[in-house]
Amino acid sequence: MSIFRADRKFERFEDVTPELLKKESVKLLLCDLDNTLRLHSEKEPADELQDWIQDCHGAGVKVVVISNNGRKKMMQKFCEPIDVPCVWWAKKPMSKKLTEAMDEYKIPPEHTVMLGDKWSTDVLAAKFAKVRAWKVEHRRDIV
Ligand SMILES: [Mg+2]
Numbered sequence: 001m002s003i004f005r006a007d008r009k010f011e012r013f014e015d016v017t018p019e020l021l022k023k024e025s026v027k028l029l030l031c032d033l034d035n036t037l038r039l040h041s042e043k044e045p046a047d048e049l050q051d052w053i054q055d056c057h058g059a060g061v062k063v064v065v066i067s068n069n070g071r072k073k074m075m076q077k078f079c080e081p082i083d084v085p086c087v088w089w090a091k092k093p094m095s096k097k098l099t100e101a102m103d104e105y106k107i108p109p110e111h112t113v114m115l116g117d118k119w120s121t122d123v124l125a126a127k128f129a130k131v132r133a134w135k136v137e138h139r140r141d142i143v
Contacts, residue, residue, distance in 0.1 A: 008135070013036060031063060035138050036116050066092070112131040
């Protein structure tokens with residue numbers, strides 16, 4: 001099986017429901033930010049993102065943003081109001097930051113999922129960290 005192959009595919013992040021997370025015994029959901037949880041141009045978290053994060057938390061799932069975006073202040077400003085810790089400049093496909101998050105929250109790989117839009121970064125990083133790779137469709141700004 002190719003290491004570029006996602007374990008599951010979804011249209012959008014909202015399709016990853018609390019029910020599914022429970023069913024798949026996910027306790028830690030590592031999420032890419034750009035074009036996964038938001039469009040690159042979005043400055044503030046959308047209502048549907050806030051609701052989704054709350055639903056995840058309600059299902060007992062810890063959500064952590066792990067992004068290759070290096071704009072620390074922007075990321076903190078985006079993630080703080082939705083109560084989600086964020087890691088910037090993560091250098092995916094390197095898996096170091098994914099492993100660090102599992103260590104920090106003491107959740108093993110079998111209860112962890114990496115959700116992202118890119119094969120070359122998110123899916124590969126998940127494979128290297130030995131966690132499930134769930135992929136959403138790449139979201140594009142409509143111009
Ligand atoms: Mg992305």
